[in-house]
Amino acid sequence: MKLNILIVDDEKNIREGLGQSLEMDGYNILLGKNGREGLNLINNNEVDLVITDLRMPEMSGAELLKQVTASNPTLPVIILTGHGTIESAVTAMRDGAFDFLTKPVNLDRLSLLVKRALANRQLVLKHRELQDEIDKLSRRNKFSSIIGKSAPMRRVLDIVEQVAATKASVLITGESGVGKELVAHAIHNLSQRKNKKMVEVHCSALSESLLESELFGHEKGSFTGAIARKIGRFEASDGGTIFLDEIGEISPHVQIKLLRVLQEKKFERVGGETTLEVDIRILSATNRDLKEETEKGNFREDLFYRLNVVNIHVPPLRERKEDVELLAAAFLKEFSEENGKNITGIDQKARLALYNYSWPGNIRELRNCLESAVVMCKSSIITRDDLPATISSGSDEDSVKIPIGISMDEAERAIIKATLFHENGNKTRTAEILGIGRKTLHRKINEYGLN
Ligand SMILES: Nc1ncnc2c1ncn2[C@@H]1O[C@H](COP(=O)(O)OP(=O)(O)OP(=O)(O)O)[C@@H](O)[C@H]1O
Ligand SMILES: [Mg+2]
Structure with a gap:
């Protein structure tokens, strides 16, 4: 598809001369002899780039530029200026022109500048498209801050939605930085407890004894330094959700106390005798393989099963x-x-x-x-x-990296995606390079959701 360039100049020779030169570069040319004609053409055609003189009767180039930047901000405008009018070019740049060229116009420079302006516009449009997609996603889903449209991420969000309404304990697993904390927040925010507290505890940040009193609280004088009674996080989050992050790091002693909370919803403050009862939803997260830790004897199996009623693995x-x-x-x-x-x-x-x-x-x-x-x-x-x-x-822009551990299907998907990307989405070229038919390529694009 040819791109449309509008050239606006009151001098016939100039607009036609530039038009012919750009036509040879493969563009479609529209011509206008003043700002008003130019604006008309923009309003009634798909214009991709405007090249305009500044001084013209009826409507000047400066006015045209103002109108375009106001109503059509992604449309690039290149300004043509005569000798001695550099100041007006500078003003035009400030008003949002993409660049300017002085007359007499050097056709090679024109050609390059046009190319650059159009490439820039492509990027801006692409970015806008992604921005729209993000806005749409966040309007449509309630996981507002979780971005992702891939099949694995959609599966995660489906489970989040399903499990949020229940009181089931959820263990969120996945490598560091995949978004486990965001998932925990999404579960709480989608649950009936969303107006109650969600209390977070970073289990690895505290020593064993500190973690114990942090979670369960302590009575005054229960250990050196316990100068007053302290309310623990379980008590504080009664009616709400508690999120135990890095659960894999807790000591065997704390594991036992935690197990009791999960089984009976009961516990005592450190050094206390009164048994407290709470209504709490428990979410936890780890980047360890907890199943393996139970096999090694580092983590209680009974606790693991209680925490892991539902597992959400974030890939x-x-x-x-x-x-x-x-x-x-x-x-x-x-x-x-x-x-x-x-x-x-x-x-x-x-x-x-x-x-x-x-x-x-x-x-x-x-x-x-x-x-x-x-x-x-x-x-x-x-x-x-x-x-x-x-x-x-x-x-390396000419290679595809395929990590060990992925399947043939995933590898094929990666190769097709990278080639398509490299060829700017041109399917004919992509099929040629991969040595497969266009139909096969289309089928695979659909199959792998590469559209
Ligand atoms: N799907 C996503 N959309 C937007 N931002 C995300 C997404 N996933 C993660 N992030 C962001 O990436 C960063 C890391 O996420 P998060 O802290 O939830 O990871 P984590 O799995 O808890 O990591 P760790 O195991 O190291 O604690 C955060 O700034 C988070 O906001
Ligand atoms: Mg985290």
């Missing part, structure tokens, strides 16, 4: 790479707002690098990567040079 990012682009766009928006920058997209090479990287630190690492890229970025587009070295250097 690592490398197993749901379809989410990378969406997550990256969301983080890009977050950090460019936070840093007061106006970054509108991620270029092709950088996107490929993000896609190819294996993300051992999962979403936390991706998030940090985008924060640093936003800080490093000097233009309005993130390029591969803005990415941390480990991510950009590991990526």
